[in-house]
Amino acid sequence: MKNLLTKAIQLPKYGLDFLFDSYESTKYEKNSQQTWDRLTFNETLLENIQKKLALTQPTPTALTQFDRMIISDIKNKTKVLNRNNVTRTKAYLNFYQKHPEVHWAFLAHLVSRNGGWNMTDLKGSILPKIIATESSNHFFSFLERANALIFHDVYPQLLLYEASKLKNKNLFYLLPTFHVSRFMQPFWAYFLEKKDSQLLTVALIVNEQNYIEKRIIQHPIYKEKVLDNILFKLQEWLQFTYVLFPFTIKGKKNRLAGETVSDFSNVHHRVEIGKKLYCLLFGIKNLHEDIFSFATSVPHTGSRNDYWPEMFTNKKSQPLQSASLSCKPTKPTVYSPSLEKAWADVSHSYTDTHDWFEERTDFRPYFKPLHVPSSFDLSRRYCRDLNKMIATSSAIDIVT
Structure with a gap:
């Protein structure tokens, strides 16, 4: 020393x-103290679920008055909370606080925070100088649509679990009413009985990433305007694609854990990233506690000022002059607006009800074991890449 x-x-x-x-x-x-060192699953159980899905076809169920009441209530709650990224993000955290055995809800809360930050970056003090307004609008539409679609698909599942728990009855026979893939029914039924949080979490990661595959990732407009254009430029040129989990040390200092993301168009890669983030969030005891401390003490607004007020401001600031060598600037210089200031609410339709899961789909490769990482702090790396973007933005100011 x-x-x-x-x-x-x-x-x-x-x-x-x-x-x-x-x-x-x-x-x-x-x-750090590991809660578990590896994310792993029972192969026999997975084979049994695979066989069950291959043999079982969905059959219409006669709905009782009680069923109709549950369905109506869930649809109304989902519609109200699916208003924008902030309401969705808050809904995930509220659900997790009531049902902490559903790990996916907390993971979704944090990933949804990142979605909001990416949305507001498009109206901040850096990206508007790098990508055109039309491209920004396409990128926001891509992020918002994906965020809304996932909530539309998964929140009814969460509320059905809550109702099943309350009534002490398996209500997942109602999943087809919400056009949820039949892939999820055996996983929810098993979770209701065994409370296997890891199995359910990965099943939900697999389901949600496949759910948006054709609806978003392979959609011709988003593929052309966003994935083959904007995201490619941001990833390959600026190397600035992060999923960040802020965590609070000793109740006052925020740092950043997370993963860098590339090849977003590959569904298997997105599932693996989801699993890595899950291992990070729940596989390390003290990190989980410190991330939870941040999440419950700092409401999500969409501004990066939420987790780094020393660097980001949610108020209009002077144009950036140069990159900062320090990650502890004397005053915040990067404008990061709240979602409310950046974007108006968007109305969505949900007419595509196709089921991504086909009879012969073998989902077991998604459940390969994964070790909990020993290194996860991205604070310095993120600061370095942020400074690159500030420098790029400053250079553009000089040229123009």
Whole structure:
């Protein structure tokens, strides 16, 4: 420690910041406690579910008055809470707080926060200088539609679980009423009995990523305007595609865990990213507690000011002049508006009711084991790439 301090004294301020930041990050990761070291599943159970899905075809069920009441209530609640990214994100967290055994809801809350940040970035002080307004509108439509579709599909599933739990009765025979893939029915039934949180979480990751595959990822307009154009440029040129989980150390200092994302168009890759994020969020005890502390103490507004007020401001600021060498600026310089200020609410229709799961689909490759990561702090890396974007933005200002 003495040598470390001696070297620190000899460094300029930004070097000193880097040294102590690296030390703090390494110490936190080293002292982390794993809840489980590997995400793994019972092969026999998966084979039985596979066989059941191959043999069983959905059959119409006569609805009782009680069923119709449940369906109407769930549809109304889902419609109200599907108003925008902020209402969806809050709904996921509220559900998780009531039913913490449903791990997916907390994962969805955090991923949905990232979706909101990506939406407001399009109206911030950096991206508008890099991509045209028309492209921004296409990108927002892509993000908003995916966010809304997933909520439309999954929130009725969550509410059916809540009702089943309350009534002490399996109500998942009502899933077809909400056009939920038949893939999910055996997983929910098993969860209701065994409370296998890991199995249900991965099943929901698989379902939701396949649910948006043809509706969003393979949709001709989004494929041409967003995936083959805007996202490609942002990924390949700026290397700035992150899913970030802010976590609070000692109740006051925020840091960033997460994953970098590439090849978003590949459904298998998106599922693997979802599984990695799940391992990160629930496989490390202290990290989970610190992320939960942040999530429950900082309401989601859509602004990156939520997790980094030292760098981001939700108020209009002066144009950026240059990149900052330090991740601890003296004042916030990057404008990151709230969702309410950035985008108006969008009305969606949900007319596509096709089931992505086909009779011969083998889902078992999605359930390959995965180890919990030992290194996960992206704070310095994210700061570095953010500074690249600030520099790019500043350079564009000079040229224009």
